[in-house]
Amino acid sequence: MVPLSYYLILSGILFACGVTGFLIKRNIITIFLSIELMLNGANLSFVAFAAQWHALSGQVFVFFVMVVAAAEAAVGLAIIIAVFRTRETLNVDRVNLLKL
């Protein structure tokens, strides 16, 4: 019998790590990975609360979060490839001019 708050704390730690990565990292792909980490933390919250309230819709919603994460990853990585082709760098601090 694990208290639900333990699951929520784990979810919160993952989310906090994701936010930290998003703010301190300079490589655009690592920033995207931090976004995925945040989404995973949220998924854990969904499943934990579904177990608490015996509502399966919590588990169903995890699917929608995953689909959104997939779509966002696909489009985001395509944008990264397009930016890399012109700027030759993946460092967000160097992509700071509107025109080359």
Added chain:
Amino acid sequence: MLSIETFVIVSVIKIVIALFVLLTAVAYTVWLERKVVGHIQNRWGPTRVGPFGLLQPLADGIKFLFKEDLTPPHVYKPLYIAAPMIALVCALTSISVIPVGNWVTVAGVHTPLQITDLNIGLLLILGITSMGVYGVALAGWSSNNKYSLLGGLRASAQMVSYEVSLGLSLVGVLILAGSFSLRDIVEAQGGHFWGFIPKWNIFYGGQIIAFFIYLISAYAETNRVPFDLPEAESELVAGYHTEYSAMKFAMFFMAEYANMITVACVASLLFLGGWHGPVFGPPILQAILPIFWFVLRVFGFLFVYIWVRGTLPRFRYDQLMAFGWKFLLPLAIANLVITALVVTLRS
């Protein structure tokens, strides 16, 4: 119901037996391939070591053990060492949900001939296949060599593309069986119709097209001819395993053949009726005969694998990807829709 100690002991024994059988099967699949391809190409294959060359896998194993395991200096070491381990672990884990026979009673313990019967057994196999892509991709990248990188990228793109049609071709079977558990899927194929034709999914379930989609996707998933461009010698040196030698190369090799065997087992369970077959005689024979029928089907599937390898030329990479996305995927979706319609209209 078993007590926890008995359960653990029985499971450990099953795991040891399954791993031993799987590794021996891998070794002898290599022997079978060399013999069959040799005869197709009008030559003998291994004949020197032991009768009919049957001890050849042993000689190969000894050779791999004693070969110099050299690590090139400019590789990215952690991933270089981890990649063949990932490939081999993923290839060997799938055996844990594959049932080979009915429930048996051995030494007073009533247990299924399967390490564990998960409710989501088929999904576990699909998940492990998805994780196997990492072994190939990381091997290609960590070798720090443009041929390896290209081979690794091509192989993993191919595996990911054909995973989709592989999964979709299995959904028709799932609709018919109503469960992801492999044992339930096999048990739904028991019995006969029209007197003597067995109710396998390929006949009664009408999944013949799905069977061929599965067959073709499986060839692409395991990087075998006609889809073996990423590891062909004449194309990309040796693709993603260019920089590997001795034991690490042997691990990739074993992983490929273990994947072949897993795929053959899944096809036998889902399409060819599992272990159903004539069962007669005393209880010991009744326990062993289903295993024999299952092994017969797996052997037949592996023989077709090897036969195709000896016969067909290989696809070019763009032909391969176009075939997977533009032909197999719509066909698999159409098969799924038609199966769902037929099942709904029938009930």
Added chain:
Amino acid sequence: MEVHSGIEPMIHLTLFLLFGGICVAGAVNLLAQRHPINSALSLVVVMGSLAGEYLLLGAEFVAAIQVIIYAGAIMVLFVFVIMLLNAGEEERTGGSRVALLFGVPGMLIGTVLMAWVLLERSGTQAVSMGALPGAPKTIGWLLFHDFLLPFEVTSVLVLIAIMGAVVLASHPESVQQRNKER
């Protein structure tokens, strides 16, 4: 299988701490690594251990889908792009040093505060091992009855994402012409 009810909470807590420990270690490793490929592989480890956590909560189908789709397809896409672009390790610029100095302790304090609030005042009960079994059949029923509209909308979303990704990642004509003129 009959398990002595005395030992089950212990097994549940041990497994939770094991998977949770691997999760947090992977998340911290994602932050600590300089090369994006190591971060991506740490994230795969996080997703795998999260699948274990979902199994502890009884969500078997969600755990399988997490491994197949999230760890097995989305992360493969990330690893592909990292391998293709091959940009190398991250460089430390001025702005990131400041963010590191103030952000990491701040986030740590925030996390500790949140954990304290959750432990003291959340008012939630304990969940048992496998608390809410999420069989594929029941989830499928919900997905196609109660959640049909979100399901169809997400399928359109995925279609749009595919089209967008193909258009964005293809070679633009103007770049090719500019290269020819040089």
